[in-house]
Amino acid sequence: DSGVTQTPKHLITATGQRVTLRCSPRSGDLSVYWYQQSLDQGLQFLIQYYNGEERAKGNILERFSAQQFPDLHSELNLSSLELGDSALYFCASSAQGASSPLHFGNGTRLTVT
Amino acid sequence: GESVGLHLPTLSVQEGDNSIINCAYSNSASDYFIWYKQESGKGPQFIIDIRSNMDKRQGQRVTVLLNKTVKHLSLQIAATQPGDSAVYFCAETGDSGGGADGLTFGKGTHLIIQP
Numbered sequence: 001d002s003g004v005t006q007t008p009k010h011l012i013t014a015t016g017q018r019v020t021l022r023c024s025p026r027s028g029d030l031s032v033y034w035y036q037q038s039l040d041q042g043l044q045f046l047i048q049y050y051n052g053e054e055r056a057k058g059n060i061l062e063r064f065s066a067q068q069f070p071d072l073h074s075e076l077n078l079s080s081l082e083l084g085d086s087a088l089y090f091c092a093s094s095a096q097g098a099s100s101p102l103h104f105g106n107g108t109r110l111t112v113t
Numbered sequence: 114g115e116s117v118g119l120h121l122p123t124l125s126v127q128e129g130d131n132s133i134i135n136c137a138y139s140n141s142a143s144d145y146f147i148w149y150k151q152e153s154g155k156g157p158q159f160i161i162d163i164r165s166n167m168d169k170r171q172g173q174r175v176t177v178l179l180n181k182t183v184k185h186l187s188l189q190i191a192a193t194q195p196g197d198s199a200v201y202f203c204a205e206t207g208d209s210g211g212g213a214d215g216l217t218f219g220k221g222t223h224l225i226i227q228p
Contacts, residue, residue: 106154
């Protein structure tokens with residue numbers, strides 16, 4: 001068990017809808033990362049927060065947004081969903097930034113129909 | 114752009130043999146590398162890491178080798194067991210669009226253990 005908790009485990013929704021994915025980092029970790037995993041793209045970095053502030057952006061669409069709250073949990077919001085957004089979404093946390101391993105949750109499987 | 118990739122998408126080994134999974138990276142500025150194991154239905158699990166000031170690091174049944182000259186990384190698993198069946202990813206610190214701390218992952222090697 002990595003100590004990173006993600007909810008829900010599965011999410012099925014229709015195109016055009018909006019969903020929120022939730023992540024609780026390991027106790028004491030200040031950095032939270034979101035990754036998208038699809039069959040043809042592998043693990044793609046979306047965004048990172050550190051102690052409530054956005055720190056880095058990767059390949060995140062404008063339809064997606066995230067935030068990290070004072071209690072350090074994070075939410076990833078996906079809107080105007082398209083079929084191609086179907087994927088596994090992982091949250092990871094780390095104690096520091098670079099040169100520190102990321103610990104991943106077990107992901108949220110999103111299916112857009 | 115900078116990327117991290119693996120040489121083989123699938124590797125099949127006999128139970129009890131040693132496994133070697135390879136990874137090539139292109140960012141010469143990368144200074145931190147990690148190997149992850151991902152089992153079906155689970156998130157990537159940290160196995161071992163290595164910093165660029167080292168060329169070898171050993172863990173329990175696993176060894177990571179780093180050759181900075183040719184930008185090559187490998188993961189050696191000793192006495193492979195059925196529980197080692199998984200997809201293995203290498204990852205490195207690189208520019209993930211924000212110049213900060215997002216890891217760049219390769220596409221993964223699926224390790225299959227033959228009985």
